[in-house]
Amino acid sequence: MKKLLLILFVFAVSMNVNAQIETPAPSPFAKMEQKVGLTDVTLEYSRPNMRGRTIFGDLVPYDKVWRTGANARTKITFSDDVAVNGQTLKAGTYAIFTKPGKQSWEVYFYTDYNGGGTPQEWDDSKVAAKVTAEVYPMPMQIETFTMTFDDLTSSSATIGILWSDVYVGVKFDVPTDKAVSASIDKVMKGPSAGDYYAAAVYYLQEGKDINQAKTWIDKAIAMAGDKAPFWQLRQQSLIYAKAGDKKGAIAAAKKSLAAAEAAGNDDYVKMNKDSLKEWGGM
Incomplete structure (x- = not known):
């Protein structure tokens, strides 16, 4: 009986496999x-x-x-x-x-x-x-x-x-x-503060021309004016320090510290204080 059931099972499976024909x-x-x-x-x-x-x-x-x-x-x-x-x-x-x-x-x-x-x-x-x-x-x-x-x-x-x-x-x-006109307007107005910031940070991180990075970060901060965020000021201080401008680095770090304290960002407060101690600004 078991042998018969096994034969029927194998037959059913083979029929099912044979039915797997692909047609258009x-x-x-x-x-x-x-x-x-x-x-x-x-x-x-x-x-x-x-x-x-x-x-x-x-x-x-x-x-x-x-x-x-x-x-x-x-x-x-x-x-x-x-x-x-x-x-x-x-x-x-x-x-x-x-x-x-x-x-x-x-x-x-x-x-x-x-x-x-x-x-x-x-x-x-x-x-x-x-x-x-x-x-x-x-x-x-x-x-x-x-x-x-x-x-x-x-x-x-x-x-x-x-x-x-x-x-x-x-x-x-x-x-x-509409899309092309917006793109033309953006390009003709030149790089944004964010563009200058991104380029400057990239040059800093990749060890490229630090003086060029300094020029770009200054443009980014100038375009932001009094609203320059603490994280951008932090990067400005690091770029200045890398460029050998310790006085400028300390000034930027102090601005970043004040902005970070106002924003309640403890991480940036600590980073700026540590850098100021390292650069002799505290």
Whole structure:
């Protein structure tokens, strides 16, 4: 009996192993990544085929919400805030649902992007943006459901939806000019106090030109003025000491000590006192 059970077990296991045959997905998954201006956009969707079927008005009914593809919900991800028909889509991921019509489609960017198919209960509060897009008839049949990024410019692109003899496009705008303008303004204004401070501390820690570090830390402290924090003043004292300017090191350490005491930072109070004793300032 035990021998018979063992044989049946081995047979069942072998059948299960033999069943592990990999076959092509009927609606293959696709992932597209596109840089639009300075914004990263990622589109993930599955691609069903026509297979001789009538698509719109039959397989995909008119005037009903459609998942826009197959399998899991079609998802689009923006690395920055974008605008769709004057509506702001915050940076993040959205499901794309559509409601096909003969002359136009409703296109929805839905915040609940997990799961497959359309939501069992549609929630209008989860519609981050809604666009009406015109239907353009295609001069040929598109066998496989396709989504594209079309009409790329430095500040916009169009999400294309193609299947059967239909093309629908949804334009979105990205904040390229705002980002570039801000970058230009920052560069043209020159390094910030934080930039000078970071460069000075790096030179100190890496044993590079200490006089250059001294110049940079002085600029950082001057730009901060009376609001120079105790940790920056501490680094200034260390740079001065390394440069052989003991008098300047003591003066900076005393300022750092006073600021640290006012802030209640005992660690910096102790470090400054220890340095002042070492440099003969106390």
